[in-house]
Amino acid sequence: MTAPREPRALRVFNGQTAPPVKAVEWLVERFLARGAGTLLFGQPGVSKSAHTAHLVACLVAGQPFAHLKTSRRGLRVLYLDFDGSWEWNHELFEAAFRGVGIEGIPEAFVYYSPNTEECNAPEEGEGLKALEAMGPDIAQTVKDLNIDLVICDSLGQMMIGDTNNGQEVALALRLGLNPARKAGAAVLVIDHATKSAAGGVGIPTPMGSQQKRAWARVSVALEGEELDGKTVTRWSVDKSNTAPFEPFHTRLNFTNTGERLEVLDLDFLGEAGPRIVHRERDERAQEAQREILDALQDGPLVRAKLGGKGGTFDRALKTLETAGQVVKLERGLYGLPEHAPDVSPPHQPLGSGVVKRSESSPATFSPPHQTPTSGVVVKEDVMILVELAEPVAIEEEVLTW
Incomplete structure (x- = not known):
């Protein structure tokens, strides 16, 4: 049993000994800051990974993202992909870099996935590591490779604990990702939004424990909306410890050759205005x-x-x-x-096999699930009333089955 250590005073300072305040270094203004954590979340189908791939390409190329200013120099990005693998996602990243004028995968983009064989070290025999145990390794990678931004995609797949348990979420973020922040990198966590806000019912929030929002300096929501009859994406600040950016709209552009994605880029469509309730x-x-x-x-x-x-x-x-x-x-x-044609479906028993179309009155329809009455047949979920005629000799317009 370890003996309790002697208490010691905290290392504090006052107004006379306070260190000089360092200015916040924004990798993307009001969105990603060095040494800080950012949470980016959205509903399934809002293309979080595609948006993030374009963001990465802009930062590596030293180009603005949408209308937000970025670092003028190209940055080095470590992408921790726990949702997929290089086999599945290399085409997306290649298309994103091609969209900013870079052919191939640049050296400044560093990728890791436990689902990719080349990222595993068989001699270690440790198997898959959870986020909670990866903090020192991630921090060392940041230092060795001069990483500016670490992207965690996604938190739910990376941590071993329960994403609804506040204490377990807080430990995963602090143990797994705070070492990268201390090493000098910005950290971006990709996460899912609650389903309760789908379809404009309310303002979206991150799924699971709100400790994720507490950890992040900036939290940004992605939502699918319509603009001029087309699907677009709303970017809005859910929480910020600084002056937030105003909500804006973007649209992803995918250029394909056959089934292969060739180019991915993004259009900034202007400020989004108030959310549609x-x-x-x-x-x-x-x-x-x-x-x-x-x-x-x-x-x-x-x-x-x-x-x-x-x-x-x-x-x-x-x-x-x-x-x-x-x-x-x-x-x-x-x-x-x-407007529906007044016909009966194949194999409908019709007695003599002759149907006489009624021209004097329009066809009438029973509502869904109504019990069919005499003379009612079903075709493509629509109930149609037809008149059965007595067997007569008809020289034309005779329908038989």
């Missing part, structure tokens, strides 16, 4: 539904002719289709229920 989104959805119904009054139309663009319009169309107010016809046409 859920009530306003509902109003936009209802307006889109009215536009669809009005457009179909004169007859069926293909999707491109309905007039609206973007996810809100597509969701409104799907809602109307599910409710039976709009039906999907052949060849990609959409129409109102009365």
Whole structure:
């Protein structure tokens, strides 16, 4: 048993002995600072890794990121990839560097993944290390390679503890990543957002313990939004210990050759303004539904002719289709229920095998899940009323099965 050490006074200073204050060195203004931690989080599908790959390329190339100023000299970046491997992600990084005018992977980009064989040391026999045990190794790498920025992608995959347990999250961050901060690097942690804020229901927050926000000097949220009918990404400061940047919009551009991603770059689209709240989104959805119904009054139309663009319009169309107010016809046409052809599906028992089409009255439709009555058959989730005729001799327009 270790004997308790003697208490000793803390090393303190006062106004007479205080050291000179060092200016904050921003790698990206108001976003990434040397010696500080930053949290970047967002919902699945918001392309956090692609945005981060573009950010890395900008920093290595010494170029601005979006409209934010970066260090004029090229930086050295250590990317800790616990979500994927080089086999899966090399194409993304190559495309991002190509987007800033760099062909191939530059020497200033340093990559590590426990899922990549070349990053493992078989002689050590230690297996996969958790973040909590990697702090000294990460710090030594920062010192040996003069690393400016360490990226942790993602926290949930790196730490062995419970991401909902505040004490375990705090220990993982302090033991695993604070040594890199002390060694002089900025640290960026990629994380997931809670699902409760999806679709504009509320302001997003990081998933799990809020100790992540407490650890970070700056916390930034990525959200998918619509701008001029196109999907864009909102960047907004969730928390900051300094003057935050104003929310702004960006759009990723992917250039492919066949199935291969060739170039990844990003457009800055300007300031984003206030966040659209859920009530306003509902109003936009209802307006889109009215536009669809009005457009179909004169007859069926293909999707491109309905007039609206973007996810809100597509969701409104799907809602109307599910409710039976709009039906999907052949060849990609959409129409109102009365536009649907009055036909019966193959193999429907029809007695004599003859169907007489009723021209005097439009087809009527039963709502979804209604129990079919006599003469009602089902085709593509739409119930159609047909009139069964007595066997008669018809010389033309005879349909048989």
